[in-house]
Amino acid sequence: MNKIITVTLNPAIDKTTSTDKIVPEKKLRCVHPTYEPGGGGINVSRALSHLGCESLAMYFSGGFNGNFFKKLLTKENIQSLVVPVKTHIRTNIIVVENTTGFQYRFGMESQQVQPKDWKLFLKKLEEQSGYEYVVASGSLPDGVPLDFFGRMSAIVKKANAKLIVDTSGEALQHAIQEGVFMIKPNLNELSFLYGKEELRMDEAVFAAKSIINKKGCEVMVVSMGKDSSILVTANENHQIVPPPVSVKSTVGAGDSMVAGMVYALSHGMKWKDVLLYGVACGSAATMNNGTALCKKEDVEKLLLQMKSENKI
Ligand SMILES: Nc1ncnc2c1ncn2[C@@H]1O[C@H](COP(=O)(O)OP(=O)(O)OP(=O)(O)O)[C@@H](O)[C@H]1O
Ligand SMILES: [Mg+2]
16 A cells, blocks of 8 residues: 555656757767666655655656656666557757756647546556555646646545645646645745735745635645755744755755645645655755756755754
């Protein structure tokens, strides 16, 4: 039985390669291509796996790319629950220019999802039992209704489990209209939810409380990059300033943070430790190049460092 299910509606294969210089019209010799499975929930499953925690990854998939995608996950000991669609999983391309170190990221448009596909997704989720947490991360592909995470929330509540949502804009707005267990917006995402063009850091707790009071969520974690992170519930507030780290790439920091918090929750930790694990995993992810997520040894080092500095 899997205690944690991750949900990815917009998965992608990330193909990374490098070339000396990017110039127009010339054939560019690209070397050592690597392939990684990506998309919000998939990243959470991979980061959980780095922490030694199992999860079931549920995602839309199709075509021969879909089979390859599943193999990539199996190689990382992640179990798949595939909801079939007619189109291929997209492949994003990341090219590193060796002479400058710049990274060029080409993201492909999402696969087209039909009404019967997203209805099947909800049905398959309804058929699951015995899980404790569902983590939905990432954007909605074309064809999926904006209230999809709200619909998921109703199903997860019925199963006496908890839904954690990390997305943005209207998809997040609809999720809190139904009410979810936890959300993890950054400050921009929270500003949109709160209906203000820009929120200052010191306004985040107030904005989070007002959404919690309206039963939009039970817990909110607002991440503010290197500056701070706060965790707010109806009765508690906690804040942590992330440890100083040598940042290589912030890609995947948010998903690693969510994975850290789900790990802590599924191990019965208290709120302040949930935030501590989240920040340690988010910051550990930034210590690696490209799309690499948090490594367990970095997380452990940062946890020790933060505890000894009494960050919490
Ligand atoms: N420059 C940094 N230095 C240290 N830690 C960082 C830095 N940037 C991000 N982090 C860590 O990652 C966590 C999440 O980062 P951030 O607030 O940027 O999330 P996000 O905007 O949701 O990111 P994403 O684009 O991955 O969704 C932070 O709480 C922090 O622990
Ligand atoms: Mg994010």
